[in-house]
Structures are given as C-alpha cells and as structure tokens.
Amino acid sequence: MKNKVVITGLGALSSLGIDVDSMMYRLREGYSGLVPSSIGGYSTALGYLHPAFLTPEDSGDLSKDKGTLMALEVAKQAVSQATQQGNIPFFFGHEKSESESQSFRIGVFWGVGLAGAHWLDRNYAEFCRDREDSRPSAWTIPAIMPNAPAAAIAIEYKSRGACMSLANACASSAMAIGEALLALERGDIDIAIAGGSDASLLPAILHAWARTRILARNSPDSADHASRPFDVNRNGICLAEGAACLVLEREAHAWQRGAKALARLAGYGHCCDAVDLTEPAALGQAYAIQKSLQHASVPANAVSYVNAHATGTRKGDAAEMMALHQVLGAAFSNTPISSVKSALGHTVGAAGALEAVVSVRSLMERWIPPTTFLRNIDPHFSDAYLVKGQGIEAPNIDYVLSNSFGFGGCNASLVFGQP
Incomplete structure (x- = not known):
C-alpha cells in the first residue's frame, strides 16, 4: 500500500513578490508582474523578479548562479514553514549530529529550464573579452551544471537521500514534484524538498526567443496585459523569472511530529x-x-x-x-x-x-x-x-x-x- 503524501511548507519568488504571501496578495488584487520591454525592436513584456531579491553581486556570493541563489531562497522559506510546525523537530542541517542518520531520509528533487545563464553572461563578459586570452572563473563549470541548484539545496540541508535534477523544459519542476511524490509513496524517503527555479532573462537568450516569434507582442491596453491565455487576441508568451519550493512528507511522518498538512499531493x-x-x-x-x-x-x-x-x-x-x-x-x-x-x-x-x-x-x-x-x-x-x-x-x-x-x-x- 502506497504512503499518502502531504505538503507542510511552501516558498516562492516571482515577479509578483519575494514570498508566497506577497505573491498571493497581488494575485488576488489583480496585479501584473510584467513590465514593457523591447528586444531588438521586438516589443513585448517580461516578468523580472521583484527587485527586493538580492542578485549574486548584491549578496557577495559569486560562486553561484542567480538561479541557484533563488533555489536556496525558496527552499529556505519552505523548510522554515515546515520546521516551525509540530512538536518533534525533524533534522534539517548539520547542527544536530545525533540526527545524522535521518539525513538519508531527505530527498531533493529540482527542475530547471536553462542553468547558469546569468553566470555565463556575467563571467564571460568580465573574463573573456579577449578570445586569445580567455580566463573564465574556476567556478564556471560548477555554477552552470543543471544540478547545481539541487546540489546546493542538498548541501545546505544535509539531504543525503535522492538528489534529482530534471530538465524537461516547461514541465521540469512539475516533474520534479511528481518524482518526489513517487519516492515518498514507495517509502524511499520521509521528506522531500521539491520545486524549480529559472533565471534566464538575458539579452542573448531573449533575442533567441524573439526569433522564434512566439513571444507576445504588447497588448493594445498596456504592457502588463500582454499575456492573455484563452483570449481571442492572445498572441504569445511573456517570459519571466521565478522559483518555488514545496516540502513534501509522508503523511504518517508529518502526523508523528505533529505538523500541520497544508494540502495533499495525490x-x-x-x-x-x-x-x-x-x-x-x-x-x-x-x-x-x-x-x-x-x-x-x-x-x-x-x-x-x-x-x-x-x-x-x-x-x-x-x-x-x-x-x-x-x-x-x-x-x-x-x-x-x-x-x-x-x-x-x-x-x-x-x-x-x-x-x-x-x-x-x-x-x-x-x-x-x-x-x-x-x-x-x-x-x-x-x-x-x-x-x-x-x-x-x-x-x-x-x-x-x-x-x-x-x-x-x-x-x-x-x-x-x-x-
């Protein structure tokens, strides 16, 4: 009989806010996170992250791509919510060495679209202007690996169970959450940190998207109305950056530690x-x-x-x-x-x-x-x-x-x- 799985923590970064509550508030109030943008004369709208989120330069951590820092932030939000619940603390992190064995019961499942885009853009502009003497940062390969976000989360929370990265375009993070569900149902792990991150609003990538001719043209009303699914006047997608995380647990495990289930992943x-x-x-x-x-x-x-x-x-x-x-x-x-x-x-x-x-x-x-x-x-x-x-x-x-x-x-x- 498969284990039932519940959600005990949530985290989000989006064009509408830097946490779940602010995102949902603005969604309820009818706001848009899209802003007018021009890509080589192609007029569209893009959803940049809320400016309150720190970039790698702002944070001082130049060893990680922006997408990885976003992944760590939403994981922090979700894990914080999950661990604040219940009367029996669950091992998250390395300060509780007596719980070391529990770390093999935590898995990370993460989805990505394009990995390391900001890192490449910033570092090659800085270190590789001269093709004859290109000396990119030694951090380049670790920073652009598709599994960099998942690995960073696993290291942060000492998650020694499965560490799985999925890169299946727009289905990546949904598949990551689904694969986490299967692992929990089988009983391979007790808890999963699952989600996805994507940070790729950069000139070279945006120009490539514009060439596909599937980016939305600005709406007749205003740029923030450019994305119109199901509308007779819809004319394409509006790209954005974002990240989100769910903490998933076997239902019995959540009950055992007295945690509140927010919902069930069925x-x-x-x-x-x-x-x-x-x-x-x-x-x-x-x-x-x-x-x-x-x-x-x-x-x-x-x-x-x-x-x-x-x-x-x-x-x-x-x-x-x-x-x-x-x-x-x-x-x-x-x-x-x-x-x-x-x-x-x-x-x-x-x-x-x-x-x-x-x-x-x-x-x-x-x-x-x-x-x-x-x-x-x-x-x-x-x-x-x-x-x-x-x-x-x-x-x-x-x-x-x-x-x-x-x-x-x-x-x-x-x-x-x-x-």
Missing part, C-alpha cells in the same frame, strides 16, 4: 508526445492528465479547479483545451479553468512549481484565481468555464489539477487535494 501523470520538438499535442497531454487522476483515484467530475498550463499561444491553449475536454468529458463545462501566467509570466523551468504553490494556496484559501487579463474569450472555448475578473470564492474546493507541458513533448500533471 496524483502525478507524465508522458512524452513523441510528435514534435516544439508543437503541442493534445493526445499526449490528455494521457498525462488521465494518468494523474488515475494515480490519485479521483474521478474527472471531482476536479474543482484546473490550473492550466496555458501560455497564451494559439496552438498551445487550443491543444490543452482539447485535452481537458477529452478527459473531463461531461464535467468539462462545469470545471473552473484559469492560467496565472497572465499575471506571473511564463517562468519555464519554474512554472510547474509556482503553479503548484498557487494550487495549494487555492485549496487553503478556498479561492480560485482568474486568468487576470482575459477580456474576450476565444469563441472556440465558449463551452469552457474560464475564470476571469477577480477570481471566485470556492468553499467546496476539493481537488486541483495543475498542468505543465513543455518543448520536447514533455507533459506532466499533478493533482492536489485537501489534507
């Missing part, structure tokens, strides 16, 4: 489209959604809210709606659906984790967030229950389905429930 489904490197496929997405519901033993009509992947591209939004229609069936038209990317921007490797945090808080607050700047619903989606405006109060919310789909045909779906 299901995980994943698959690959195996169709195209960049074009979404509804069939694969539907399979991942169906598998997550089966894993959770939750019928389609029990889903109270769908936190959609929906990035605001024409084909992407349409494919997801087709997948949801296929899986939810008769319940489709009565199931609230929204995308918080309209306010947060698309954080790529961190998107699944940030949306997981929003999903958990939706369950806790019994409130369903809107697609903030949805104005004119695409007629093709007229039979869908698309949430806009100020969101909706949901006193009977039981299960949230959170979708993440990425380049390479990577699909992941998570099911969260009341504790």
